[in-house]
Amino acid sequence: MDNPLQPPDSVGGTDAPLRLLIVAYHFPPADSVGARRPAALARYAAERQWDVRVLTTGTPDLENPVPEVPERHIVRVAPVPRLPRLRRSPAAAADGADATASRPATAARTRAADLRLAVNRWVWKAGSELLVPDSQVNWIWPAVRRFLDTRDGWRPDVILATGPPFSVFAVAARLARRLDVPWVADYRDLWSVGNEYWVRTRARRSVDRRLERRLLRSAAASVTVSEPLAEAMRRTLGVHTRVVMNGIDRRPPATSTEPVAGPQARADHAAATLTLAHTGYVYPSRRDPGPLLEAVASLGEDAARVHVVFAGEDNGIVRRAVERTGVADSVTLLGQVSAEKSWRIQAEADVLVLLMWNDPRDAGTVTGKIFDYLFARRPILLLGYESGVAANLIRARGAGVVRNDKQAIAEQLRTWLAMKERSGRIPALPASALDGLFRDDQLARYLVLLGEVAGRVAPTR
Known part of the structure; x- marks a missing residue:
């Protein structure tokens, strides 16, 4: 035929x-x-x-x-x-509107942000119930x-x-x-x-x-x-x-020379040894950055050698986790960024963070972000269901690790810190890890x- x-x-x-x-x-x-x-x-x-x-x-x-x-x-x-567009979070910052987590926020600004978040969540929930x-x-x-x-x-x-x-x-x-x-x-x-x-x-x-x-x-x-x-x-x-x-979507090389992080972020983190990056939306009560940030906090003095970049819609979840764990000096919140800048952040990171839901109901979810991460050929740290399709794919391809416990995450961060100190880099994934994907x-x-x-x-x- x-x-x-x-x-x-x-x-x-x-x-x-x-x-x-x-x-x-x-x-x-x-x-x-x-x-x-x-x-x-x-x-x-x-x-x-x-x-x-x-x-x-x-x-x-x-x-x-x-x-x-x-x-x-x-x-x-x-x-x-x-x-009206139904959102579960307030509008994100415009592309390039850098904001480090360590930047002080007034109490009034925090209360206003929390109020907007609560109103948007209520509107989103009402709409999801009534519109069929x-x-x-x-x-x-x-x-x-x-x-x-x-x-x-x-x-x-x-x-x-x-x-x-x-x-x-x-x-x-x-x-x-x-x-x-x-x-x-x-x-x-x-x-x-x-x-x-x-x-x-x-x-x-x-x-x-x-x-x-x-x-x-x-x-x-x-x-x-x-x-x-x-x-x-x-x-x-x-x-x-x-x-x-x-x-994996093939895409042209980035043409922008704009720095990934703004001047304040570069100054704050110039001495950082290990850079981790998460790009994309953080779902409320489903994709929790808490264990990662708790792991950073548990590193003691080594926490200053870790820099975590979050690029995506600012819905308050990461900010509250940063405040709760006290690691503001190790975190940069970039807000919403363009697709090209997101790809550049991925390519320039040492390790990419993939937040998923640590629940059997998420076993079949294969977020499109995992393929972007694979194309960047950087090791992946997955927080999510350990027997899910995404976790099995990462392990089978030798593309990273799956960790959910803060102690296990902290130990993995120390391993990467030691590797970076010895050789000055975290090796890229082999091209063969992408075969057939x-x-x-x-x-x-x-x-x-x-x-x-x-x-x-x-x-x-």
């Missing part, structure tokens, strides 16, 4: 390119982690001569268009009516109508919707019914099955479960990013679910699956 990754000329009796519609709320130029999977799939399919269209939100970046997918093939639709299936529900009908009005006779062979947010599933199901084509549900994270990040109460879980079952009845296939998550779907929802992992390695399987759903490739299962 012909290569299923190219437009087949014998299967189904046609040599026309397979037409794929990707429904993704997050898509470039948005630089969120959620935009990477659909963007990579669109690029990969287009490179293999598939006819790819995208239905998404946002505004185009005409100076830096999406590679391989012309803007005329991307339908961008704004939610109507616009709702999520706070992007106001995008469903505008997206469906706009695509049908502008498609100009173009009809996909298969639709793929990637969530969260899971409003995209409702969009895909409606379009699939109107156009009489199959659709695939792509789960970057789970919805109502064991996902404590998004589901709050038992009543809301029941509503989501019923809606999810109804939508999946119309889906031709479901896909997720790890085997434990797929098994949870099979066991709980009774749907056959396949696995296509995320992967690049995004394209995973996407080849995805195109086969989509070809099967569209009836253009013989099923392999």
